[in-house]
Amino acid sequence: MGTWSGQPFGNDAAADWAWELDGAEGWDIVLEALEAVLDEDPASVDADAATVVIAAAEVVAHQRGRATQSDSYTESVSAFVDRVPAPPAEIASVALRALDIATVPDGELAELWADAGEDEWAEANQRIREALSLPPLVAPAPAAPRKRTGWGWGKGKRES
Numbered sequence: 001m002g003t004w005s006g007q008p009f010g011n012d013a014a015a016d017w018a019w020e021l022d023g024a025e026g027w028d029i030v031l032e033a034l035e036a037v038l039d040e041d042p043a044s045v046d047a048d049a050a051t052v053v054i055a056a057a058e059v060v061a062h063q064r065g066r067a068t069q070s071d072s073y074t075e076s077v078s079a080f081v082d083r084v085p086a087p088p089a090e091i092a093s094v095a096l097r098a099l100d101i102a103t104v105p106d107g108e109l110a111e112l113w114a115d116a117g118e119d120e121w122a123e124a125n126q127r128i129r130e131a132l133s134l135p136p137l138v139a140p141a142p143a144a145p146r147k148r149t150g151w152g153w154g155k156g157k158r159e160s
Helices: 014-022 027-034 045-064 074-084 091-102 108-116 121-133
Strands: none
Touching: 014 045, 027 045, 027 091, 027 121, 045 074, 045 091, 045 108, 045 121, 074 121, 091 121, 108 121
């Protein structure tokens, strides 16, 4: 795994996954990444899967107006959040559960960071955890406009 920082998108697996956001039309890609580890033994989650979970959790933080990383590596994230409708209401709690699994101390990714003797990764994950635990800073997306049909907007006759 190529890693250049402890930030959510500071590694090859997360950066590659972020490119997939460009073609995504909804939150399924994020939910799939998060849910992939929910039924796993935390100690058995491989490092690449864990990094994608962390990145997906950061996407949720971005949507809530609480991004912890905003740089050239998150341009796809910002474009995604601006383009797609609001996510399911429970996405923050799913992201928190998945983040807890992906970052357990005896997990493969945590052990790699411990071997490197770096605190940046744990600190970055804590910032994401805090961002997901706080209320959103952005207002919920407005409801889609009601579809108007026929004359008189569905009444079957033209109104004067």
